Amino acid sequence: MNADDKYWKYNEAEDVYELYYVEYYEPELIVTIEKNFGGDYVYDFHDKFDADCGCLNATTIEDAKEEVEEIIVCNLEDKIERLRNYFEHLKEVLKDFEGDENNE
Numbered sequence: 001m002n003a004d005d006k007y008w009k010y011n012e013a014e015d016v017y018e019l020y021y022v023e024y025y026e027p028e029l030i031v032t033i034e035k036n037f038g039g040d041y042v043y044d045f046h047d048k049f050d051a052d053c054g055c056l057n058a059t060t061i062e063d064a065k066e067e068v069e070e071i072i073v074c075n076l077e078d079k080i081e082r083l084r085n086y087f088e089h090l091k092e093v094l095k096d097f098e099g100d101e102n103n104e
Helices: 061-102
Strands: 006-011 016-022 027-035 041-045 053-055
Touching: 006 027, 016 061, 027 061, 041 061
Parallel strands: none
Antiparallel strands: 006 016, 016 027, 027 041, 041 053
């Protein structure tokens, strides 16, 4: 994520920190961070990154923000790898299909 494409905002009414990402023109809410009843920071992803949530190891809000951004990068890298594997699998299937077509 480029620093120009994202920003954090504190939502005082909800007492949460919100990460927004600007892909084209309109900012889109990606994730929220808040403290739970036990005092731990928890995150909640919205739409684009699947509906995932969980506890963070962070002890400060700045660490929590950094940890969430690392989770986003990790999730994107995993998605890219799955798509790459799927693409390679499809290439093999198409190669096999073309071979069958030539044998007829």
